[in-house]
Amino acid sequence: MASVTPLKTSAELALMAQGAGLPIARQSAFGRFTEAGLPHRRIEAYHYSDLRSLMKDAPQLAQASGSAPSDTVFGDLDAMVVTIVDGHLVGEVNASLAGVTIATQGDAPDDGLAKDSVFPESGDPVIALNAAFVDQTLKIGITKGAALEKPIHLRFVTTAAVSAYTRAIVNVADGAKVTLIETHEGIAGALSNSVVEFSVGDDVQLDHVRINLVDKAATLLTTLGGRMGARSTVTSGNFVTGSALSRHQVFLRFEGEGSTATISGASLLNGRQHVDTTLVVDHAVPECVSREHFAHVLDGEATGVFQGKIIVRPHAQKTDGKMMSRAVLLMDGATMNNKPELEIFADDVQCGHGATVGALDDDLLFYLRARGLPKPEAEALMLQAFVGEALEMIPHEGVRETLEGLTESWLKARG
Amino acid sequence: MLEIRNLHVAIEDGSKKILNGLDLTIHNGEVAAIMGPNGSGKSTLSYVIAGKPDYEILDGEILLDGENLLEMEPDARAAAGVFLAFQYPLEIPGVATMTFLKAAMNAQSRARGEGELKTPDFMRRVKLGAEKLGIPQDMLRRGLNVGFSGGEKKRMEILQMALLEPSIAILDETDSGLDIDALKIVSEGVNALRSADRSFLVITHYQRLLNYIVPDTVHVMSNGRIVKTGGKELALELEANGYADYVSNVAA
Ligand SMILES: Nc1ncnc2c1ncn2[C@@H]1O[C@H](COP(=O)(O)OP(=O)(O)O)[C@@H](O)[C@H]1O
Numbered sequence: 248m249a250s251v252t253p254l255k256t257s258a259e260l261a262l263m264a265q266g267a268g269l270p271i272a273r274q275s276a277f278g279r280f281t282e283a284g285l286p287h288r289r290i291e292a293y294h295y296s297d298l299r300s301l302m303k304d305a306p307q308l309a310q311a312s313g314s315a316p317s318d319t320v321f322g323d324l325d326a327m328v329v330t331i332v333d334g335h336l337v338g339e340v341n342a343s344l345a346g347v348t349i350a351t352q353g354d355a356p357d358d359g360l361a362k363d364s365v366f367p368e369s370g371d372p373v374i375a376l377n378a379a380f381v382d383q384t385l386k387i388g389i390t391k392g393a394a395l396e397k398p399i400h401l402r403f404v405t406t407a408a409v410s411a412y413t414r415a416i417v418n419v420a421d422g423a424k425v426t427l428i429e430t431h432e433g434i435a436g437a438l439s440n441s442v443v444e445f446s447v448g449d450d451v452q453l454d455h456v457r458i459n460l461v462d463k464a465a466t467l468l469t470t471l472g473g474r475m476g477a478r479s480t481v482t483s484g485n486f487v488t489g490s491a492l493s494r495h496q497v498f499l500r501f502e503g504e505g506s507t508a509t510i511s512g513a514s515l516l517n518g519r520q521h522v523d524t525t526l527v528v529d530h531a532v533p534e535c536v537s538r539e540h541f542a543h544v545l546d547g548e549a550t551g552v553f554q555g556k557i558i559v560r561p562h563a564q565k566t567d568g569k570m571m572s573r574a575v576l577l578m579d580g581a582t583m584n585n586k587p588e589l590e591i592f593a594d595d596v597q598c599g600h601g602a603t604v605g606a607l608d609d610d611l612l613f614y615l616r617a618r619g620l621p622k623p624e625a626e627a628l629m630l631q632a633f634v635g636e637a638l639e640m641i642p643h644e645g646v647r648e649t650l651e652g653l654t655e656s657w658l659k660a661r662g
Numbered sequence: 663m664l665e666i667r668n669l670h671v672a673i674e675d676g677s678k679k680i681l682n683g684l685d686l687t688i689h690n691g692e693v694a695a696i697m698g699p700n701g702s703g704k705s706t707l708s709y710v711i712a713g714k715p716d717y718e719i720l721d722g723e724i725l726l727d728g729e730n731l732l733e734m735e736p737d738a739r740a741a742a743g744v745f746l747a748f749q750y751p752l753e754i755p756g757v758a759t760m761t762f763l764k765a766a767m768n769a770q771s772r773a774r775g776e777g778e779l780k781t782p783d784f785m786r787r788v789k790l791g792a793e794k795l796g797i798p799q800d801m802l803r804r805g806l807n808v809g810f811s812g813g814e815k816k817r818m819e820i821l822q823m824a825l826l827e828p829s830i831a832i833l834d835e836t837d838s839g840l841d842i843d844a845l846k847i848v849s850e851g852v853n854a855l856r857s858a859d860r861s862f863l864v865i866t867h868y869q870r871l872l873n874y875i876v877p878d879t880v881h882v883m884s885n886g887r888i889v890k891t892g893g894k895e896l897a898l899e900l901e902a903n904g905y906a907d908y909v910s911n912v913a914a
């Protein structure tokens with residue numbers, strides 16, 4: 248077969264034009280993107296999410312920022328809110344919370360090729376683009392032993408059809424306890440590319456939540472990179488109802504023994520939404536526990552993608568890893584693609600994965616209807632329970648309740 | 663009054679006919695029992711009355727107080743007063759029993775154009791009903807039927823019946839899987855609900871249950887039809903002689 252150089256898509260052409268203006272320091276990251284262009288289905292990691300065909304455009308880079316809507320999705324949740332509008336921090340950076348330091352940095356962030364990075368060694372085009380275009384890196388530190396009395400809420404907002412690149416680096420020192428929430432809100436036509444990195448010490452409790460509520464005609468590319476020390480507990484809960492196209496990547500590595508990570512997610516999709524979650528959990532040391540549970544509710548012609556890989560390194564004995572992906576298809580036109588993988592190089596481990604895809608159980612539906620529940624109500628009750636399995640892995644009660652409420656509204660809107 | 667006339671039913675793909683011209687009338691306040699060998703179509707009849715979609719109605723009609731049930735969705739039938747205690751109650755993980763009971767009661771009230779129950783009233787009714795049936799409070803907080811024993815599931819069905827106050831309650835082998843104590847509790851629960859404007863269709867394979875829930879009429883079902891109708895003494899006769907007479911009748 249003759250090798251063909253594919254024509255550049257309009258999104259790629261726009262990105263090339265934007266990259267031409269980048270300073271020298273950003274050129275190497277940008278170069279790594281231009282080598283291959285947008286990833287497509289023949290690139291293994293993007294097989295189910297062909298960005299070359301799914302990304303129609305790369306809107307102009309955000310300049311100054313507009314202002315964020317005043318209400319957050321949480322109503323009256325008491326949190327330290329950091330608002331990033333169109334890729335730029337709004338207002339003074341001030342850490343109004345004891346135990347938190349916050350600063351911004353303008354030079355080029357790492358694009359994942361540093362020696363000990365948790366990001367893929369071969370590079371990743373989405374992270375490379377982030378490294379090339381991000382203006383400000385937000386640096387948040389949680390001091391040793393601090394138990395934060397309220398959550399930190401990173402609020403990412405777009406107010407125009409622009410490309411917004413953001414990066415936050417969070418250092419959680421030994422013994423600290425923190426809840427970190429990211430919400431993504433945005434308008435039609437916007438492209439957001441956000442990278443959040445954690446560096447978690449020993450004996451830490453970090454509860455992270457990511458909520459994607461951007462417009463259903465927006466694109467959201469998010470990456471979470473995390474490393475964990477010993478005896479720490481990290482949870483990362485995800486909730487998605489937004490975006491036409493979204494991909495969330497998680498790269499998490501255990502670097503200290505006796506730690507536990509719980510990564511969960513619920514995606515409620517309809518229309519032609521395409522939502523991808525790709526995660527790699529790397530057990531590099533012994534005696535760590537990881538749990539992954541993702542639930543997809545797919546209506547209309549929506550597509551869900553779950554790719555999860557658990558790696559157990561040769562000496563990571565007593566690893567306990569379990570991964571589950573469950574999807575409910577509400578219409579014939581909906582699609583779920585599951586690709587669970589275990590790469591196990593140690594012998595004394597307990598690892599497993601499972602995936603289910605199917606319609607709601609007819610017999611259960613009949614049972615509920617025979618008790619008087621009209622069909623939509625019976626379906627909503629079952630779906631609420633299905634989504635609840637993922638949501639209950641989020642420890643923060645207020646956040647969980649908000650997400651249960653969003654689930655209920657989504658189900659009501661289905662009719 | 664429930665009237666079933668000339669009911670012919672096959673499973674949905676038409677591959678098998680189960681009910682073959684069944685006629686049955688149950689008057690208000692009447693407790694009717696259906697007995698019959700396994701596979702004679704008893705559960706199918708109960709499902710068809712309740713509106714399970716897996717069946718094809720080839721002929722006949724089912725009227726509840728003159729209303730054509732066959733034209734109604736299962737939830738509308740429930741609101742009209744049909745209740746089916748399932749032979750095998752289903753487990754619904756993640757749906758707390760309380761949440762389910764409230765949703766069911768409110769849905770039926772709404773469908774009848776009545777107001778929703780106030781939470782304290784609802785709680786009180788559930789608590790009282792559960793106590794009578796020996797259902798511990800913590801079971802009500804768990805997922806519906808999840809991890810319940812066979813007997814607990816049957817009691818939960820009777821609790822639902824008590825709360826939903828149907829006009830026709832169909833009990834499909836509610837006695838199966840019950841020990842004698844549970845059988846008594848469940849029967850008391852049923853007897854307490856007997857009234858002039860509520861009728862029961864008690865489906866059972868054994869006569870034992872009918873010692874506790876004493877029927878007004880007993881119908882023998884075989885091969886998808888009622889082949890004999892009598893009083894409560896018919897159950898005793900069946901217990902003594904078995905179903906052989908009726909099964910061979912049909913084969914002849
Ligand atoms: N959904 C179904 N699909 C296939 N066969 C069925 C179905 N429902 C019932 N049957 C068959 O119809 C017959 C009657 O079943 P059922 O109504 O359960 O009888 P009973 O309750 O009297 O034991 C049995 O032979 C059973 O296997």
Ligand SMILES: [Mg+2]
Pocket residue numbers: 704705706749834835
């Ligand atoms: Mg049966």
